[in-house]
Amino acid sequence: MNWDVIIKWLPRLTEGALLTLELVAIAVIAGLLLAIPLGIARASRHWYVRALPFGYIFFFRGTPLLLQLFLVYYGMAQFDVIRQGPLWPYLRDPYWCAIITMTLHTAAYIAEILRGAIQAIPPGEIEAARALGMGRRQTLLHIILPRAARIGLPAYSNEVILMLKASALASTITLLELTGMARTIIARTYLPVEIFFAAGLFYLLIAFVLVQAFKLLERWLRVDACQGR
Numbered sequence: 001m002n003w004d005v006i007i008k009w010l011p012r013l014t015e016g017a018l019l020t021l022e023l024v025a026i027a028v029i030a031g032l033l034l035a036i037p038l039g040i041a042r043a044s045r046h047w048y049v050r051a052l053p054f055g056y057i058f059f060f061r062g063t064p065l066l067l068q069l070f071l072v073y074y075g076m077a078q079f080d081v082i083r084q085g086p087l088w089p090y091l092r093d094p095y096w097c098a099i100i101t102m103t104l105h106t107a108a109y110i111a112e113i114l115r116g117a118i119q120a121i122p123p124g125e126i127e128a129a130r131a132l133g134m135g136r137r138q139t140l141l142h143i144i145l146p147r148a149a150r151i152g153l154p155a156y157s158n159e160v161i162l163m164l165k166a167s168a169l170a171s172t173i174t175l176l177e178l179t180g181m182a183r184t185i186i187a188r189t190y191l192p193v194e195i196f197f198a199a200g201l202f203y204l205l206i207a208f209v210l211v212q213a214f215k216l217l218e219r220w221l222r223v224d225a226c227q228g229r
Helices: 003-042 047-063 065-078 094-121 122-131 134-175 180-191 192-228
Strands: none
Touching: 003 094, 003 122, 003 134, 003 180, 047 094, 065 094, 065 134, 065 180, 094 134, 122 134, 134 180, 134 192, 180 192
């Protein structure tokens, strides 16, 4: 193992790791915001409310992220109306294409997590809220969503880790995140073992920090729930 090479290129790998963190953070937060109405609609008792979210979720869960990334980055450019539209400066930029695709992709999975969490709430808690005179909106905001957040947090943390690993696909559209930066360095040094080893350590470190952060959040929410009782 040539440690001198790893140390020499460590700053560039750090740049790639920071971009990876940026992509993942924006995607999972924006995806969560998009997933909330989708998950609520998926948990509806009415089929016509569930239909559109079901189609969205079915598409993004049923097709590979790489294919979706290519459709956005390469496919959108095939339409004149898009090239001449106001969104073209963003859709021709690999950074925004990665953000948009990763957000849409993870939103489908988070919506299903939220749906399952909502349906896992004991009916007695919802009935108790209504017995206290809460309306549908109050019950949703003060009972259902906070309870679903606690139930779905472990699954959401897994989705964040999966998106961290999936972010490596952004390198296929010339984005120099951690994997893309590692491939660029390898093209110059011809030392794939050392560089990919260093990149792997970065991924492990980021995943470890994320896991610990979610453990602390789960513990805090559990304490908060106990205090609320």
